[in-house]
Amino acid sequence: MGRLHVVTGKGGTGKTTVAAALALALARGGKRTLLVEVEGRQGIAQLFETAPLPYEERKIAVSHGDGEVHALAIDAERALLDYLQMFYKLGSAGRALKRLGAIDFATTIAPGLRDVLLTGKACEAVRRRDKRQRPVYDAVVMDAPPTGRITRFLGVNEEVAGLAKVGPVHNQAQAVMRVLKSPQTAVHLVTLLEEMPVQETVDGIAELRAAGLPAASVVVNMVRESLPGEEQLLAPHRHTDQLTGALALAFSHAGLGGARAGGRAERLVAPLLAQGREHAERVALERGLRTELGAQELPVRELGRLSEGVDLPGLYGLATELHDQWHPGEPA
Amino acid sequence: MSTPPATDVLDVDPLLDDPATRIVVCCGSGGVGKTTTAAALGLRAAERGRRTVVLTIDPARRLAQSMGLTELDNVPREVPGIDTSAGGELHAMMLDMKRTFDEVVEAHADPERARAILENPFYQSLSAGFAGTQEYMAMEKLGQLRAGDEWDLIVVDTPPSRSALDFLDAPKRLGSFLDGKLIRMLMAPARVGGRAGMKVVNLSMAGLSLVTGALDKLLGAGLLRDVQTFVAAMDTMFGGFRARADATYQLLQAPGTAFLVVAAPERDALREAAYFVERLAADRMPLAGLVLNRMHGGAAAGLSAERALAAAETLTAENLEIDGIVDHRPGKSVVRSAPAADAEGREDPEDPEAHKAPQAPVTPEDAARRTGRADSESSGAPEVSMAAEAPGASEDGSPAPDSPADSGPRPSVADAADAPTADAPSADDAVELAAGLLRLHAERMRLLARERRTRDRFTTLHPDVALAEVPALPGDVHDLAGLRTIGERLADQHAEAAPAPHRPAGSR
Incomplete structure (x- = not known):
């Protein structure tokens, strides 16, 4: 069964970097992962020092042990046309919708609909199977919106299912929610050991839990090491x-x-x-914050600070750190 | 390395003091201290004598508390505890999106229509904050505050948008949407989806009907009806919406407005900042300058990272040799550094040349080759967890007779002081500490160099943007004193004496 890993975090905590490192880590041992970007920033392309990603899945990196990381920058407009295509052959009607500004409306004016498309596309990748009925991706890792918005983002299909009470959109929304609320999905919250991000993480975990969404772990990024003496x-x-x-x-x-x-x-x-x-x-202060995170009853993983900033070697190093802290038996 | 380009200094005090300055907009990517900057500027302006209101959007709780804000509220509240001797005042508010939206509806529709809108399920979802509504409502609120003309100065924090400029686009987008065909289609009478009327309507109507028919099947009849009801009820308000959106946009372009782009000295944040700067110029929005938060300062700047590391290594080696004692904590190092050798002569990640896009996927060997860290995979990475040696270190048998019977394992300063190691630093301890301090210094020097490189890259590409740097604070800001300190640091740009010719902030 493929898995969806949703990586969120307060701005500036290194959420994109952690998502990329996780995709590399989970690809180890001959696996294939898909790294999905939803905010149109081309952060993944920057990180892997490659050309901007088109709206198509393409291999972006090879991990240790013959794994493959593929990447996709989801474009809301194209995703909407895909989505319409799922239900109808909307060739001409689709073009008409576009002329009318309906696509623009759906993807920019009513960004809630955009969130429907983004989560829907990610879930589709999770469920996709090849000819022999095996999952195409062992794991899908999503570089998701920030902690402050994550619960609403993931819950948007519930809202849609409530608005569209019958019909294919309703059914699709329900299907997406089923994946997101199942053990197939894991939400990872990236934080720094600083007051505001920790507070936001603690709040985020409470919100996710209240919404029935699977908060799975905390990743503490840029940890300072203590000094001998x-x-x-x-x-x-x-x-x-x-x-x-x-x-x-x-x-x-x-x-x-x-x-x-x-x-x-x-x-x-x-x-x-x-x-x-x-x-x-600072290290002493961090201990207090670490205790606060520990009280959330979630696995806490720690990644060191890269003194040279995030570059490719650093990214692979972080993937190793994540891999080493993945609990044995924890599904990937 | 070339010398950094001479950049103008951003002088915030003249900007804040100028009676012509009526609006300051702080924008930038998430996590760079935008809200803190807005609050600090508001406080400084107020304490320098202006009647100021700070409009924040979704501030961190502690920061909100520092300004006496405890809940979402649509009315500015006076912030207690500020110095009013110069005759200023500080008010603050946190935007309540839904209420702002409701108020707009109530102000522009007759009571019956307003009720129909407020009760519409589609409206309720929309106004409760599908992302994006925040941007519209922030601009709406700004327009309201400005129209009241009650304030000398409005400082606006912008929402943490996925696309940093959503708030700029919001009025325009809303405007074009409201003028658009989609609206007219949605407003089309209930023959939508029906086949009977098809023959009599013209071709384009047939197209519309086809589309709404498809939408209807797709969305379920109920939703489309809700949307249509909503649009019909909103009809009378559209003119007002459009006019307000235009007015707000023009307000942002007006001379009384100053944009400050906020960033941290990190690649991503500055890339976003550059995008802002270009976009503001394209929209003819008045940019006052860039605020670069959290710049690290360096003590003992004469001691380079390389020398410090070499010295640390000498100490570690001699420690082993002289005392014949294997270090007490093998494998521990302060800095998770690459060998000193690659501090020089490696590919500079900021170098535009380095960004030539490779066509093939990245491989671990590629990655390793770039720093010669081929073994980063197999050899154990340095131990990450510090939890193991966190508190409780002083528990292990130290009697601590003079400490009151207290408290259990608590990593307090007092505990550490009572530990025997603190009493008289042994030569061994001192050597270890010295090596640690040197490694820490090396790490700091590298951080400084990286921050400066990142900054200089920005200033090279945008030499016209005035710059103010705010040194990093050791802790987090959560009270007025902290905000005041930030404001002082922001205003005090002459300490580091960038002897650049000085232009008035706000001019482009």
């Missing part, structure tokens, strides 16, 4: 002199200038210590 940094300045002296000596030892009082090595101590303290305080 951090306790000394957070300790009150009891032994500042000894510490300064010892550090100056060490710096000098490492070839960073003479150790004498007021020398170059010693002048490094204060700014570097201040930097270290700031870091240690």
Whole structure:
């Protein structure tokens, strides 16, 4: 059975990067995954340093162990025409709709309908089978809208099913909701260990649960590592002199200038210590936030901060980290 | 590296103080501190003497609380606790989309019609916030606030749109939709879908009928009827809608408006910012400049990342050699860095040349080749989880006699202080700490370099955009004092003395 992984997160938390890394991780071992973009930003193409994605599924990367990642940037207008085609041969009527501005209306003026198309297209990819009735994709990973909008985005078909009470649209909406609410779907919330994103994640989990949608895990991105000897940094300045002296000596030892009082090595101590303290305080703050996330009773995965920014090697590294933290037996 | 281009400094104080400035719009992608910037600007303007209102859309809870906002509300509320000695005031509100929409309906339709609209199921879904409604309603509210002429200055935060400029397009799109054929089709009488009338109607009507027939089958008769009822009921309001949409758009182009594009020094955020800048220019919207949040500053900038790393490695090696002690925490490193060697001489990810699109799919070998990290897959990545060594570190047998009987494992500063290690730094500890500090410094220097590269790339491509940088704060902002600090940092652009010729902000 194919799976739908919906990756959401507050803006700036690296949701697209995590979605791409997840698609790479899940493709390992000869699997095939589809990475879906719904917000028209071409973030996936940027990430994989490739030309902008057209509205068609194409292989974008090979993962370790012969896996394949395909990608699709869903274009709402084209998806709508697909969607109409699903029910009717709407050749001429489809063109007429377009002339009338109905397509524009559906995809931009009433963006709720756009969400119907986007979720519908993703579910179609999940359910699609090849000639031998095997799922075409082992997993579909969606780079979804931000946490603040995710519940409404995923729930839009319920709203539609309520509005269109009978007919094919109603049935289609119901079918999509069945996939989204089933164990086939997993919503992953990406966050940073900062107050606002953590708050938004906690709220997002509560909203998803209230709507009966499967919140599956939290991915903490850009984690700072703690510093050896951090306790000394957070300790009150009891032994500042000894510490300064010892550090100056060490710096000098490492070839960073003479150790004498007021020398170059010693002048490094204060700014570097201040930097270290700031870091240690931040790490301490992060512990509290981590505890808050831990209380959500979801698996929490952590990804390190890439000091060089997100580039391709970094992305593959993140995929490895995710892969290593995937629980054995957890369906992909 | 070429020297960064001289960019104009964005001076926010003259902008905020100028009585001609009536609207400041903060736009930018999500997560860059847009709402915080809007709030900080509002507070600063108020404390400098202007009667200011901040219109926020979906602010984070703590930020809303810092301005005394506790719920969605359509009326600006005065923010307590600000310095009013200069004669200003600060009011704030969080946009309530549904109520704004309802108010528009109530204001423009007679009571009976208004009720019909408000009770229509299609309207209820639409107004309750299908994404996109936010943009229309934000612009609507801005128009209302401005029309009241009650405020010296309105600071607007923009919605976290999927496409950053939805809010600009909203009035136009709505306008073109309302003029469109679709509306007329939907308004067509109930013969829609019927076959009987086909012969007498003209060809285009036949086309319409075909379409509505298809829609009807597709949507189910009920929905189309709801939509038609809705459109019919809204009919009388369309003129008003259209006029307001146009007026708001013109308001945004007017000289009293200043756009600030907000970004963080990251590739994606600045790419979005560049898109904004171009789009604002295309729409002849007055751009005041770019606010670059969360720029990191560097202490000991004379010590390069490479030297710091080399020194750290010397220390780690000597630690082993001199003391013969295998390090207490093997495999731990502060920086998940590539070897120092690839800090130089690798492909610059910001380099436009590097963006030549490869036709073939990316492979792990490609990826690895770019930094020579071929082993990133097989060799264990550095340990990620810190949870294991988080709190409780001081529990392991340290008696802590002078601490009151308290509290269980709690990672407090006091605990750490009572731990024996803090009493007198042993030579060993100091060496380890020194190495850690050096690695941290190296990481910071690389971050700085990357942030500057990213910024310079933007300023090279957009040399006319005035720039203000806001240094990163160590913690999160959630009170007025924090907002005030942000405002001060935003206004104080001369500390770093970019000696660029200075043009008045807001001119293009």
